[in-house]
Amino acid sequence: MTDPRHASRPPESQQPGRRVRSFVLRQGRITPAQQQAFDSHWSRFGLDFAPAQVDLAALFPKSAPVVLEIGFGNGEQLLHAGIHEPDKNFIGIEVHRPGVGRLMNGLAEADIDNVRISNHDAVEVLEKQIPVASLAEVRIYFPDPWPKKRHHKRRLIQPEFVKFLATRVAAGGMLHLATDWAEYAEHMLEVLDSSREWRNRAGLGSYSPAPAWRINTHFEKRGVKLGHGVWDLIHEKI
DSSP states (O other): OOOOOOOOOOBSSSSTTOBOOOOOOOOOOOOHHHHHHHHHHHHHHBOOOOSSOOOHHHHSSSOOOEEEEEOOTTSHHHHHHHHHOTTSEEEEEOOOHHHHHHHHHHHHHHTOOSEEEEOSOHHHHHHHTSOTTOEEEEEEESOOOOOSGGGGGGOSOOHHHHHHHHTTEEEEEEEEEEESOHHHHHHHHHHHHTOSSEEETTOTTOOBOOOTTSOOOHHHHHHHHTTOOOEEEEEEEO
16 A cells, blocks of 8 residues: 655645645654654754745755755655765655654664754745755655545656656756656646656656665555555656
8 A cells, every 4th residue: 555655745836835735644643762863853854934045055964965855754765865875965854743753863873964854844944945956866655546536636756747757856966756656646747758858767657676775665565465566666857
């Protein structure tokens, strides 16, 4: 089953301010340990939202390419990336506070400093805080597929969004998507292959093999047990 991560809303048009939310905020119950994570670790790992560009070079202890993950859920993938890809800096965006708390506890336990977290709407963070052409890579894993036809307009991966996203990724940078919903995979492929800003690394109409850096999270394993396939799309900024 596709995981319930909902971290952002796509532009309804290319003009800021005319948008509909693509997530339903399901905060769930935050545990005392997760709340303690906010109290103890937010000052170290948190990225507060403000309508002003962030100096990414000053955000991390060392200079490195910056990778943005939208909708990291419980942070399992992002924690793995922070540990196993020390040559990169990571920003994760997630609106679900329990997942944010869990990730911060994991980061503190691993004592790594190449991950920062935003607990805010991803499109607003991208619009207001992320400088143009500053990202080396964007990762969006298992976004809400909004399976009912009348809800398709709420999907994050839309032509307007991928065009806007390209403004924040440097030339030659990468966009990596993954989904376990077949119809959404087809939609993603059509949107990106029709884009003038992105080139399909696997060739037009083709999906990419799952790369080594994307682990099988518990959400994915649950979906596989239910008979779901998984599709990866890797596109390069032109």
